[in-house]
Amino acid sequence: MTSIRSLAGACLAALASLCAVAAPASAQNYPTRNVTMIVPFAAGGPTDVISRIVTAHMAQTLGQSIIIENVVGAGGTTGSTRAARAASDGYTLITGHMGTHAASVPLYPKLAYHPEKDFEPVALLAGTPILILARKDFPPKDLKEFIAYVKANADKVNAAHAGIGSVSHASCELLNAILQVKPVGVPFNGTGPAMNALVAGQVDYMCDQIVNAVPQINAGTIKAYAIATPERNPSLPDVPTTAEAGLPAFQAQAWNAIFAPKGTSPAIIATLNAAAVKALDDPAVRKRLLELGSVIPAASDRTPEALATLVKNEIAKWAPVLKPAS
């Protein structure tokens, strides 16, 4: 038994050293210790995976570990509230996204933070295209039929979403507003359970991010009508864009971006932005992001200023769509 115990000890020691690999290399200024990146969504989701891929590379540039902390709840606003109240020393950051830093403003009248007033934009990371998905035996064959069907049966169809404030909820509301229908929205706890219900045929349609949907579409367990981006996506070459399929007004992308608490010094923001931009130019990072079906922003869209403009425009875009909902 002693041999097993000593082996066990050796393994734990090995694990401990694995944890300590990225120990401080003691730079003179920022960052001198681990940086915490709050991801306001469950680990394993699109925002989490994108954050992890990009921050893993950023950590190499910065010479410090970036620890992802998933603070889940209330459509991402719990984590965002915590980040807004964190010290603005550059050691607490957040990956915000379309929901937490735009759609939340009209959705939650009592929101404890404001995306523009309480955060400093750092860098736009990657966007995830949104698809219009349906259960595999849903009658309409293409987007035109879908529009006609949903309009004709507005009181019968059920639209699933992954919870109030989630990307799937906000983008479905946008679609419904464009189509001028009010189907029953069935809330689930996250995209996993919502996808399960769609695969099982318990709900009719949903709008969701491309990442989790691709293998299901390829296997034929669900079907996709259109992708809400200007161009087709390489991972789903057969799925038409909304413009091609006859609904050009529906354009939505779940953008993810790094924010710091208000008052973080411009020098730190610049350091972080440079690290993020460098990560987005790295071939390995790009490859992984593209495999997920993500859209990587062009160089001109990666500055903090461009992100500030994006947030402003997005808040203006979602406000009229989501206001009546709450």
Next chain:
Amino acid sequence: MDIFANLAHGFAVAFSPINLLMCLIGALVGTLVGVLPGIGTIATVAMLLPITFGLPPVGALIMLAGIYYGAQYGGSTTSILVNIPGEATSVVTALDGHQMAKQGRAGPALAIAAIGSFFAGCVATVLIAVLGAPLTKLALAFGPAEYFSLMVLGLIFAVVLAKGSVLKAIAMIVFGLLLSMVGSDIETGASRMAFNIPELADGLGFATVAMGVFGFAEIIRNLDHGAELNRDLVQQKITGLMPTRKDLIDSAPAIGRGTVLGSILGILPGGGAVIASFAAYTLEKKIAKNPSRFGRGAIEGVAAPESANNAAAQTSFIPLLTLGIPPNAVMALMVGAMTIHGIVPGPQVMQKQPDLVWGMIASMWIGNLMLIIINLPLVGIWVRLLRVPYRLMFPSIVIFCAIGIYSVNNAPVDVILAGVFGLVGYWLIKHDFEPAPLLLGMVLGPLMEENLRRALLISRGDWSVFVSRPLSAVLLAIAAGLLVLAVLPSLRAKRDEVFTESEN
């Protein structure tokens, strides 16, 4: 059959040195996480996720899976030794396990938990390999209506496992349901009873309440005047470490039944594993010749739920491996680990990633073998810990629990809340209210409410869906039957209660 070819391929993958090492690390960390109160698998897997960046994907997933089912082995340890369930699935283990420890039989209780888990793990692994794909249909057959009915059935289990007054047990369940309402409303996002405390926006954590009403309350109670005598007796009368022949004979059928129930319920995404352990306990209590032994140190009351929760932990991989849909938060993390490696799991994952799927299945069997080899010798160490004088033990437990709760969300408020629930739990003990039904109500409450609302949304407010859908109707019928069985004898046995009370 190509099952054998696949399994052989899986074992070839799993027996590579790196994968064996990963499996061992997973099993060790899992055991540690299970033993430490408060530290949950979700937090640990999330923390270890970045490490898996640098590992080959198969090894990474083997390790993460090992942590997940390894925690089921460790979770029973604190339940038995100090009456603190580390995971939701080991709440019922505390009922009889801790009583056994009080009678000096902590060793057999710990050993039977490990043996039961091992047996269940082996059977469930074979089940995944042979019947994984067809069993997926069960996961898809469960819609909101079925889940609601299953949750109702789960709450009836909570009534049955009560050893005292049924009325008070139901009151505790409803108290638990009420506590679970704190947080955000799923449909509207409205904040409910959270009093603008950000830490409450997400609801009360299971670990927070469980550490409070079980852990802290038990400690405070043990510090009462007059409790010392009771405690010291426990420490002196420790008997054998390993189960006797009679123990094994008594537990064998319970382990078998627990394995079957756990395997079936584990397939259902969300809440299946918790219900499995409660269901297994309830079944044993209902078919026992002398149900009054339960709650007073019946070894079946440890064997059945521990087998069930480990079987469920294994079969809960089925939806992930066959559909590519993660059934719970830990699996969602594993999907994250896969996507980081460029593998997006989907319905074709079995064909496209045979190394991964079959390697993981084979590693589960190896992992279970490692876990029993790790855990059986540990029994001796754990039991020796009971000899530590209580005056040193209780402050240590307080510290471990406090660190554990803090680590769940890095939130000091959670620690204070656990302290408050400690006082609530102390009061509940003083008024003879049982905490186990409260915890079950808390775990099942949100699942029940959300699925009820989903079902009614889909049916446009038509309540008949719960009886018109066959699976749902069957579950409700079982629930109704159990309730009648639970209420009738307890009304009759009311007077006997007084006698059993005075025995202790």
Next chain:
Amino acid sequence: MSDTPSEAPVRSILPKWIRGPQDFIGGLAMMAVALFALWASSDLQGMHGFSFGAGTAPRMFAVLLFLLGAGVAVMGILQDGPHLSHYSWRGPLFVSASIVFFALAIRPLGLVVSAFASFLIAAMGSHETKWMEAVIVGACLTAGCAILFPYILGLPMPMFPRFLIQ
């Protein structure tokens, strides 16, 4: 747990017609919890059309708990039951103080200081505590935790007081 050690019943301040004071008070307390929950969820939306509002389920469970509490209290009047048990103050006070201290200290003072101090505060909760022994065990335990949690399990928590690091 029903195996509360039998203690000398406290002299009851309750009238004689309450035959089971333990259940009676227990039921009343549940009713109070239910009323509190009803008040706390009163601002939430109720049923709208066929679907539940945010407040429907909380209020439903609160009413149910109120009725069950009333049931328990009535049983306490009708049935002979145990008297109120004796509450001690020392254990609850120091264990709670230890927990609260840990919660307040972990962020600013770090794991080492807060775990050791909380250990000693908790130890005050028992009259059996021997101080030399408690200090030694507390120190060893703190050292063990300082290795176990941040390193082996990789959980992010501060180790030392903030003012010492900066």
